[in-house]
Amino acid sequence: MTIDFAKDRPIYLQLVESICGDVIKGKLKPGDKLASVREFALExxxxxxxxxxxxxELEMMELTETKRGQGTFITTDDGVIHTIREQMKEQVAMQFITSIESFGFTLDEIIEVLKSKKGGN
Structure with a gap:
């Protein structure tokens, strides 16, 4: 199963964000083992x-740790996971704000729409 990647951003960053997203959503849990490099490349x-x-990159972010001969595992440090969650929330929010402001909407208009949608999935 190959992934459709955005052409305007490096593939490795998109994969890092995807794995971070899986951790935040609980699809990957603390202590879970990631696929081997070769398996993940094929997938x-x-x-x-x-x-x-x-x-x-994931190891530099301290989201994973590699155990020689065993593989790469998601950290069990809840503080690291919380920090990455907060960073991703900020990043997504800023991308949204930048995108919508490019259409000429003001921050007040954006907030008004968000408040009207709160709880109204």
Whole structure:
């Protein structure tokens, strides 16, 4: 199963965000083992070197830890997961604000719409 990647952003960043999103949504849980680099490359349809970079980025973020001979695992540190959740929330919100402001809407208009939609999924 290959993934459709956005052309305007590096693939490795999209994969990092996807894994972070899976952790935030609970699809990946603390202590879960990630697929091997080769398995993940085959699943996602990308080069092994790209996956190695993804795993390196995740480890630098302290979201994962690699245990030699065992694999790569999601951290069990709730503080790290909470921090990444907050960072992603901020990032998504800023992308939304930037996008909607590009159409000429003011921040007050954006807030008004969000308040009207609160709880009205």
């Amino acid at each position: 996602s349809g990308v080069n092994v070197n790209t996956v190695q970079r993804v795993y390196k």
